[in-house]
Amino acid sequence: MGTNKLVLWLAREGTYIREAKNARESVNLIVEAIYKLLAYDKEIRILIEPKPNEPMDHDYIPTIGLxxxxxxxxxxxxxxxxxxxxxxxxxxxxxxxDEMA
Known part of the structure; x- marks a missing residue:
């Protein structure tokens, strides 16, 4: 497609009930997946698109700061x-x- 950018919208990376998943372990799995993408293609750039609460009630990466x-x-x-x-x-x-500043 002529681009080296990959947008990750981690829509299902979260939970409806906080106690249902280990958040630290879940975020570590996201980091591990990004490691693999970066290692696979030395030119790729990954852009994470945060979304705070849809479709999951508690997203693991809900803001640009995270x-x-x-x-x-x-x-x-x-x-x-x-x-x-x-x-x-x-x-x-x-x-x-503020997020763009």
Whole structure:
């Protein structure tokens, strides 16, 4: 398709009931998957699109801040970033302009 960017919308990476899953283990699995993607293609850039509460009630990466924090846990944080969807910021009760600053 002529692009090196891959958008991850982690829509099902969360839970309806906090106690149902181990959040730390779940986030570690996301980091492990990103490691594999980065190792597979040295040119790929991964953009995480956070969405706070849909379709899961409690998403593991609900904000751009957490997406950036997740990037720093990978093997190459310069190739992992966030994709800001303004409506998703509003769903989280955040101001999109602050998220883009």
């Amino acid at each position: 997406a950036i924090a997740l990037a720093y846990r990978t093997i190459d944080e310069k190739r992992v970033g966030g994709l800001i969807e303004t409506a998703h910021c509003i769903l989280a009760g955040l101001d999109p302009s």
